[in-house]
Amino acid sequence: MxxxxxxxxxxxxxxxxxxxxxxxxxxxxxxxxxxxxxxxxxxxxxxxxxxxxxxxxxxxxxxxxxxxxxxxxxxxxxxxxxxxxxxxxxxxxxxxxxxxxxxxxxxxxxxxxxxxxxxxxxxxxxxxxxxxxxxxxxxxxxxxxxxxxxxxxxxLPGFPLDGGRVLRAFLWARSGNFQRATRVAANVGQWIAYGFIGLGVLQLLSGNVVGGMWQAFIGWFLLSASGATVRQAEIEHSLAGLVAKDVMSTDVPRVAAGISVGSFARDLVLRGRRWALVVEADRTSGIVTLSDVKRVPPEEWDTTPVGRVATPIESLVTVTPMQPLRDVLSAIGTKNVNQIPVVDDGKVLGAVTRDILVQAIELRGGLR
Incomplete structure (x- = not known):
């Protein structure tokens, strides 16, 4: 949250x-x-x-x-x-x-x-x-x-409670399997949640309306959170063994730093592109996105170069070609970005986008 x-x-x-x-x-x-x-x-x-x-x-x-x-x-x-x-x-x-x-x-x-x-x-x-x-x-x-x-x-030994994480640590240490330990701890958390909901219903039936509703509400929250943990574990399991280079797109749009925001919008965004790497003196200097374009007043589009509104490469979240894909998923979610460049020795090789991750999750999930 x-x-x-x-x-x-x-x-x-x-x-x-x-x-x-x-x-x-x-x-x-x-x-x-x-x-x-x-x-x-x-x-x-x-x-x-x-x-x-x-x-x-x-x-x-x-x-x-x-x-x-x-x-x-x-x-x-x-x-x-x-x-x-x-x-x-x-x-x-x-x-x-x-x-x-x-x-x-x-x-x-x-x-x-x-x-x-x-x-x-x-x-x-x-x-x-x-x-x-x-x-x-x-x-x-x-x-x-x-x-x-x-x-x-x-x-209490169930996700998302601290005791659930202690249980996961114990199971993880015993089995060496993080995903399996997560699923077990989350499933225990769901049973605990059902217990709270059941106690809440009993409280309601006995006339304790406020206490019963609050207890059931806590159970609902625990159930939702533990369910989300199970889904997250399934996603990470589907991505196990994959690294960034396995799924990255090498068809990465590039634009010169000196072209105007208007040209970028007309030539790339209107053709379905939502972002591009910005190149300056044969070097990738940053990334420009549709959000960057929206921050520029329309009357200034033709006089503002994309290099001025782009995010510098030094400020970008990047991954290496051998970065585990679940780490890439975590980075995209944590940093709230739609794409992450894949960089090796200072050179941008491609990018992993949210759409690519969704496709990988759906494909691997369907095969398992």
């Missing part, structure tokens, strides 16, 4: 608030305020509301630290982290690629629950010092309990 409202960067990682975060922040605040009202009727309403809002903020700060734990360990294993986003179901750290080894997978996965467990111990210890009846002690006691729940919940 990417996008949302940017709120800062931590260790170079962009941090976002998804719009759904505001919904759950409101619900947590109202729920805590109501609970405090029942338990401490003598506390002023303003105190209860302020305490509830502060606790909700610390709750999401705890979730952020959980995801930051994953991220820091991932970066130690040279796995880039694209973003951390807080949303209605908590938080997610988006990795740029899968962990390189079972050990890396285990350490990255377990880091989050370890952070939550330490937070539970810390909040619980401080709460004990202040007493559970004091406003601060009540808040910290709840935070200790909820962080313990987060740690235990995330250790």
């Amino acid at each position: 990417d996008g949302g409202i940017p709120i800062g960067r931590i260790r170079g990682i962009p941090v976002f608030l998804h719009p759904t975060w505001f919904v759950v922040f409101f619900l947590v605040t109202v729920t805590l305020s109501t609970s405090l009202g029942r338990e401490h009727e003598d506390w002023p309403a303003v105190l209860r509301l302020g305490l509830a809002a502060g606790t909700a903020i610390l709750f999401f700060a705890s979730i952020f630290l959980h995801e930051l734990g994953h991220s820091i360990i991932a970066m130690r294993h040279h796995v880039g982290v694209r973003s951390i986003t807080l949303f209605i179901f908590g938080g997610v750290a988006v990795m740029e690629k899968e962990p390189p080894t079972p050990r890396a997978e285990f350490e990255i996965a377990i880091a989050g629950p370890v952070v939550s467990g330490l937070l539970a111990l810390g909040f619980g210890w401080v709460a004990g010092l202040g007493g559970s009846d004091a406003p601060l002690g009540s808040m910290l006691g709840w935070l200790a309990w909820i962080n313990f729940i987060i740690a235990v919940f995330n250790l």
Whole structure:
């Protein structure tokens, strides 16, 4: 999950608030305020509301630290982290690629629950010092309990939970087969999801409408995420053994850096071409796409050279001819581009596009 409202960067990682975060922040605040009202009727309403809002903020700060734990360990294993986003179901750290080894997978996965467990111990210890009846002690006691729940919940052994990644690391280490380990962990995650949905239905039938709907909603989310993991594993399995040079197109359009954007649009884009390599002094200097053309006002098309709007070759995501195709797929998805040049010793040999990848997946999937 990417996008949302940017709120800062931590260790170079962009941090976002998804719009759904505001919904759950409101619900947590109202729920805590109501609970405090029942338990401490003598506390002023303003105190209860302020305490509830502060606790909700610390709750999401705890979730952020959980995801930051994953991220820091991932970066130690040279796995880039694209973003951390807080949303209605908590938080997610988006990795740029899968962990390189079972050990890396285990350490990255377990880091989050370890952070939550330490937070539970810390909040619980401080709460004990202040007493559970004091406003601060009540808040910290709840935070200790909820962080313990987060740690235990995330250790359930099914994707997309951290416990599912721990299970995958174990199976991967035992079998040496990453795709098979992923499928097993994702299938376990689907059964866990069905369990949550079933419990939610039972809650609804017993009259607990809000709790039942929330539990079923969590189950639906887990089911969707684990299903997506299974599909991703099947795609990666279909691409196993293929490298970029096996599928790349060598029919790569090229244009001179000095031609106008208008000429490029008329001669290439209108003929079905959506991008081209830009050549300057017999050297590939960049790439120009339809998106680049759209950023130029139409009245300036005939006076603007494509070299001025092209993305420089140094800024492009490129792959080598022997790059595994699943890495190419990951790069296209992570960088949100439609094509990646294949470069060897500084020379562009061809390109792999989204369409080429789709064809390869469909063909290999049909043969297996």
